[in-house]
Amino acid sequence: MLIRLTGMLLISIQTWLITHGVESPDPDQVVYVDTDLDGVVGKAMILECGSTVPDGYIWGFTQSGTDTSKAVVYDFGKGPKLQNLSQSLGDIQVISGSASLSIEHLLLAAEGLYTCQAFYDMDQVAKLTYYYIRLRVLVPVSKPYILLSDASPAEGSSAWLRCDLENGTGPLYFLWEHETNSGLVNTIGQGSSNIFNMTVVNHNNTG
Known part of the structure; x- marks a missing residue:
């Protein structure tokens, strides 16, 4: 499954590959990592994008019940750029020294599929890893x-x-x-x- 992005971000991906002199990744070398997580409304949680910092990455979000992924944050080497969508999910920040997301005050609308598309420059050949995180947002039981x-x-x-x-x-x-x-x-x-x-x-x- 490929992440659907706006035309601007697709151009940015190509620009990143060209400026780094990196060939597009071989589809057979693309790695997929799947994770299921539970979060709680109003609480904090972390969405991880690998153990090492990629040379470039895009976080996408597909809300439950839809099939379109929208960009949450991206970084092509000039620092993370949060998108307007992030405000509807909670207080999102990129954890310093990583590509992982910290979400404070998690909102119910944050339930869905998160995709971190991470690029690694490996000897002039791009390594691409997709981190798929299916997040379920739980609502605490109120007093019966x-x-x-x-x-x-x-x-x-x-x-x-x-x-x-x-x-x-x-x-x-x-x-x-x-x-x-x-x-x-x-x-x-x-x-x-x-x-x-x-x-x-x-x-x-x-x-």
Whole structure:
């Protein structure tokens, strides 16, 4: 998979190769590195682009649900140039002495595929490595609250309780506990469902 870039950046890539007297890389010598990462909304994380500093690089981003990659930052030997897109992903900076990205205050819109296209000048022949990072941005689970079909059901009737929350990335796991008036706590249900059904209510359900 090749990164789709604007015409200006494609010209810059060619200019970089020409000014460095470097031949275009042999497609058979292109290296691909795949990584899956999880980040958390509002937190910080690092996206790595190799262990050594390339002679030139481009970071691209493809938002989830789309197939077009847009440039986030590039450096063809004159220092990193952040693009406007970076502002919608979080507080992005290139880590000094590397081509890796530091993202502070990660935003939900930052979820997607990141591609670092790194060029290395290897004896007049370009070595090209694609670092693919699939980033999933997780939303912390907010404080849950319970809704009841009937706050005071009659004995012998049926009722349900539903555990709702405003935010939270799935899959979610629910643990239902019942505390009696005497303070005894028992687990009465667990699993992926946020609904607990009481088919026949009796006085033992009080609590």
